[in-house]
Amino acid sequence: MTLAIQIVQFVLIISILVILHEMGHFLPAKYFKTKVEKFYLFFDVKFSLFKKKIGDTEYGIGWLPLGGYVKISGMIDESMDTEQMKQEPQPWEFRSKPAWQRLIIMTGGVIVNFLLAWVIYTMLLFNNGDTYIPSDNLKYGILVDSIGEQLGLRTGDQILQVDDKKTRKFNQAVLDIILGDEVTVKRDGQEITVPLSDEGKETVFATQGKNFLGYRSKAVISKVIDTSAAKRAGIMAGDEIVAINGSPVTFWDEFTTIIKSSPSKQLSLEVKRDGSLETIPLTVPKEGKIGVYPDIEDLWVTDDYGFFEAIPAGYKRTIQVLTDQIRQFKVIFNTKTGAYKQVKGPIGIVEMMPVTWDWTFFWSFMAMFSVWLAFLNILPIPALDGGHVMFLLYEIISGRKPSEKVLETGQIIGFVILMGLMLVVFGNDIWNIVKRFL
Known part of the structure; x- marks a missing residue:
């Protein structure tokens, strides 16, 4: 049941993000009277789970949950449908539209992802405040x-x-x-x-x-387990450990280090209780635990934020998350850190989901992942939105369109890069599972 809850949370988050991202392409395409042939949640390799044609567009759900797509007429994309490109350009095709309209269509998904994160962080700060x-x-x-x-x-x-x-x-x-x-x-x-x-x-x-x-705390006891060695010795909640066997103790980590290193030994604890000092003999069990908790x-x-205060704070949080994700790339590509081994795919992400439904986590994770999708998609890699944007910016600046051959080659190169990255990600997921049984 817990795994089912984790899977449902992940699938729901991904579904919402993919649909909204693709809407970011779909709506400006329709506004600029560009024909959209398909709008799919997940990929329909060979077959789809559901499809229905409304107007010029086929809406559907694929079986491979690795994203989604909109297929826009007259555009060289991951479908590599080059037959259409051999025909004369039609007014409703992507390639017939002005470069600035094509740029808006291609950046729409990334913009929606960024705005979604901003809205979610704004509402989280407004409802929950910022706790730290x-x-x-x-x-x-x-x-x-x-x-x-x-x-x-x-x-x-x-x-x-x-x-x-x-x-x-x-x-x-x-x-x-x-x-x-x-x-x-x-x-x-x-x-x-x-x-x-x-x-x-x-x-x-x-x-x-x-x-x-973590952070350091004083050696003060907040709770004593009833059946513990500490309880039998007479240690009470509120006691502050000040010395063990005559050696001064100030902090909780000093106290626990001595206890863990003294299994089956008798210690003399000096504690401060109600302003006076008492000496308590204690025999440490062989497992090196005496059954007390720190007073943290x-x-x-x-x-706390009002609604209008939360708006700029939500924007600042979104930028902070984006900045942190950019910095992560620097660490991931530094092979000395081994961070690339910890990059998670769908399996690893599902394991990160809480085993009980947690709406705060749900929305926080969705906002973070929305920023992540925006960042990944705007990277100047052919086959991603950023690759299309790169070629469009070249066209706007130079006044010349890249040839269809260049665009097709770029799509192939980008596809190979993405497949390689996916192999690494899924390989990490599978290896991390295998390691548990070794």
Whole structure:
């Protein structure tokens, strides 16, 4: 049942995005009186699941859920239907329209994707506000594991800026560190700049960034499990651990490190309770866990937005997401980071979906993916919208149309590039599944 929910969420998100993207091509094409032969959700290779012709256009649903398309008369596209191009141009064909109209038709899908993300982020900010941890709230600094240390960070560092950008939000700083080149931190009272190693990033991507960076908290206990060793020893919620076997303890990570490294040993804990100090003997179970939870400070804040305030904030969020995705390409194409191995296809994306229906995640993911589709489609690769735009801009600037032979060759090259990328993406998905059983 949980897998079904994940699949339904993914298919619904992709379906909405594809339909709206193709509407971005379809509507201006119809407005400029250009004949649209097909409008399809998903690809109808050999056959379709559903089709119905209304007017000049066949509307349908294909069986291959890798996108969708509109087939516009008189246009060299991924269908490679060159027979029509041998005929004399007709007034209703794409090739007969002025270059500026063709440019609007080709950029329509990308524009719709961008505007959709803007609208969704605006409404999310208006309804939910913006919840984050201000970097200034981390008065005890960050907490890193061995992966964070491999990047060059240390527990207790206070992040000041990544590259040349001041870190206002801690959760944004985590992404900035993965995508950045260097981080400036305050360490032992001094400001130092740490280069972020490619080897460290490779490990981050290999583990999908789990828990490599968090924030430090005091060694204060919020909850004690009833059947735990801590409960039997007399430890109570609200206790602050100040020393173990006479050695001072300040932070939760110091406390847990000692506990984990002392299985089956007896320790003497000095705790502060109601303003006074008490000594508690404790025998650590062999699994190195005593059954307590930390008292995590409420560091999160929420900025609320009125409707008209949310509009520019939604635009800013959309631009930020787009900027982050462009920066990701730099990391992906750096083979030293191994980030290309973590690029996910449909199978990997389905696994990212929550196992219960979550509307906030649904709309947030749709907005993010809409920006991603806009960015990918505008890349100047033949067979993508950006490839068509590239040739159109050449025509507008030079005053000459590229020959049909050039356009056909470009489509073939672009198709080969896209198929190669799809093989890498699906290969990653399949390999990640196989690894679980090795």
